Amino acid sequence: MQLSLAPMEGIAGYAFRRVHAEFFGALDRYYTPFISPLPKVGTPFSKRNSRELDPANNQGLDVVPQLLANDADRFVWAAGLLADMGYKEVNLNLGCPSGTVVAKEKGSGLLRNPDRLEAFLANVCERSPLPVSVKTRVGIANDDEYGELFALFCRCGIAELIVHPRVQKDFYSGAPRQELYGKTLELAPFPVAYNGDIFSLGDFNTLVAAYPQTRHVMLGRGIVANPALARMIRGGEGLTREELERFHNELYQAYTDDMGGNAVFRMKEWWGYAKCAFADPSSVHRIMRKTRQADEYEAAARFGAAAARGVARAALADRAIRPVFHID
Ligand SMILES: Cc1cc2nc3c(=O)[nH]c(=O)nc-3n(C[C@H](O)[C@H](O)[C@H](O)COP(=O)(O)O)c2cc1C
Known part of the structure; x- marks a missing residue:
């Protein structure tokens, strides 16, 4: 079972990753908070983003940079810079529900127009020097939107799909619809990860009992509230x-x-x-x-x-x- 730390802007940057790994043992994988704006083609990452991405600040950890983007050329350029820094994968954010991000057709805003999303995603998957994984919500307003989105993910050659089964309009309210994750796990031609509301060992066990094929769970707020959560999932001691x-x-x-x-x-x-x-x-x-x-x-x-x-x-x-x- 792979356990990873969710990207969390303002919370789970490199200092948190390092200190958490030191105290509680490294998780299998860490996703950076979304990197935005992306550099213009031919230019480097901003100072702030460079600090987040600097391999010296992420030593010994398996880190996947996450990009918030809707411009294929900039995405591919940024992925090239990341490849030069030694990264092995890049993640695309299709989940951010914030109004300002959605208005710019980024994050979950990209889910509004599946044709445009497919053109973008197919383009970056083809040209990116690094495999592209995707972290997504299941739609903007309604779970019914997910069928079309899932079909397009299947056509684009993505490396992995991390499903946070809420729609943009939910923000963080209501329960994640785990059955949509279950369907994805059953049907996807690519590896699938689950994310959303795993706050305790009980939550984790319930998920895995319902979906025994689960192979990757991404933990977010649960680990911030209880930094020993992953250790407990692996059979270790609770937090003191x-x-x-x-x-x-x-x-x-x-x-x-x-x-x-x-x-x-x-x-x-x-x-x-x-x-x-x-x-x-x-x-x-x-x-x-x-x-x-x-x-x-x-x-x-x-x-x-x-x-x-x-x-x-x-x-x-x-x-x-x-x-x-x-x-x-
Ligand atoms: C403060 C905060 C910042 C977040 N920043 C990001 C982000 O940068 N990129 C992203 O894909 N998701 C972001 N998320 C969403 C989380 O990665 C995760 O999908 C969500 O919290 C649900 O998982 P959880 O219930 O395990 O926390 C953020 C969530 C929170 C609470």
């Missing part, structure tokens, strides 16, 4: 409070080294998911939400860690957090 605290401290340090004061904002994004490891996520949210400066943040995070050890009641009795994790 001490581990979470050490992981937090190292992640914060890595972001501080990388971006100085902006580390606080990056960490607040992380807490948006990590709070779910606590018995009372809304208290954690309230505490973290107000922090701006590094010293305020560090005090709040210490409170979070202290509260997790059950010793914060005296200091902040009304907001004490019980040291309980939502783990199987």
